[in-house]
Amino acid sequence: MNLPTTEDRDPLSIGLSTKSDDDVLALLLLRQKQALDAVEQAIPQISRAADALKRATQADSKIGYSGAGSAGLTALSDCLELPGTFGFPPERMRMLYAGGAENLLHLAGTHEDNEAAGHHDFQTSGLGKGDILIGVSASGSTHYTLGTFQAAKAAGTETIGLANNPNTPLLELSDYPILLNTPAEIIAGSTRLGAASAQKAALNMISTLVALRLGHAVRGHMVNLVADNEKLKARAHRILQDLTNCSAEVAENSLEQAGGRVKTAALMILQNIDATRAEQILEEHSGNLRPFL
Structure with missing residues (x-):
């Protein structure tokens, strides 16, 4: 059979x-x-x-x-x-x-x-x-x-x-x-x-x-994550420091202002803008952070 x-x-x-x-x-x-x-x-x-x-x-x-x-x-x-x-x-x-x-x-x-x-x-x-x-x-x-x-x-x-x-x-x-x-x-x-x-x-x-x-994974990082617990916050801080060469303090402050959204925080740091403007720019680029790195 x-x-x-x-x-x-x-x-x-x-x-x-x-x-x-x-x-x-x-x-x-x-x-x-x-x-x-x-x-x-x-x-x-x-x-x-x-x-x-x-x-x-x-x-x-x-x-x-x-x-x-x-x-x-x-x-x-x-x-x-x-x-x-x-x-x-x-x-x-x-x-x-x-x-x-x-x-x-x-x-x-x-x-x-x-x-x-x-x-x-x-x-x-x-x-x-x-x-x-x-x-x-x-x-x-x-x-x-x-x-x-x-x-x-x-x-x-x-x-x-x-x-x-x-x-x-x-x-x-x-x-x-x-x-x-x-x-x-x-x-x-x-x-x-x-x-x-x-x-x-x-x-x-x-x-x-x-x-x-789609630009949700950049340089081996999950940049589209929303940091809503301690583990993810620590990961998000590392991602921001790696992508933008910022200090730990800047990473922490930017992530807090961005409501835990890594892409938003990264663009805030890279472009020296606030969270609202960063969200607008990301929307214009279909959420893709890669062109700004």
């Missing part, structure tokens, strides 16, 4: 109980590395998807994510992290998760079979024409995720689909399909292992490339 790769059994998994702990861990790590090799093969597809996400971001469109189970958790992680890391506006982010927020603690599997729920969640998400939806499904055939993509197609929403099996419905439905052709899992079907690592890496690459092209 020919099984999809995500359900197949890795031949090296046989006899694991007879191996030492170190040998088992080494094998697990090997398969993780091989899963990441699949991401390298998908770089051209990832590049096209990143360009689509960049265009949507520049157009102030909404960005949605959809998924179920562990693949949905990978999508959720990316959705939640983008505002804090790169300053994506949280009010423009949407998460469509099978079973909703109440399913996050228990991950009941029945919700992923509900295609109609995917349609419903998309229709109530506010996503529409000009927006973009990123769907993650290791199998590429999760009914809930397919439901969100079918509704997206009907609404004129662009789609980026990540799957770990080739020739699957999710990839066929996607405007920007990304095949992450990872090997069979050491524990057959446990796609929170290698498949999830590949998904996470691909999503990280997409968002980081977009942030770089």
Whole structure:
């Protein structure tokens, strides 16, 4: 019987109980590395998807994510992290998760079979024409995720689909399909292992490339962050000192006047202007600090 790769059994998994702990861990790590090799093969597809996400971001469109189970958790992680890391506006982010927020603690599997729920969640998400939806499904055939993509197609929403099996419905439905052709899992079907690592890496690459092209990542710094806790304030002070060669005192004062917004504080220092004028200039340059460095 020919099984999809995500359900197949890795031949090296046989006899694991007879191996030492170190040998088992080494094998697990090997398969993780091989899963990441699949991401390298998908770089051209990832590049096209990143360009689509960049265009949507520049157009102030909404960005949605959809998924179920562990693949949905990978999508959720990316959705939640983008505002804090790169300053994506949280009010423009949407998460469509099978079973909703109440399913996050228990991950009941029945919700992923509900295609109609995917349609419903998309229709109530506010996503529409000009927006973009990123769907993650290791199998590429999760009914809930397919439901969100079918509704997206009907609404004129662009789609980026990540799957770990080739020739699957999710990839066929996607405007920007990304095949992450990872090997069979050491524990057959446990796609929170290698498949999830590949998904996470691909999503990280997409968002980081977009942030770089939009000027949200400059000289290796997250300049679009808003410093709202002690750790981020300390990081913001270091960023300002590195980018502007200012003193620690100037960095602290400027950041406070800028309400914790690093780009605003940097431009205040570089141009010797107040926060209001710095915000105006940044808006005129689509939030890109790079021309002033």
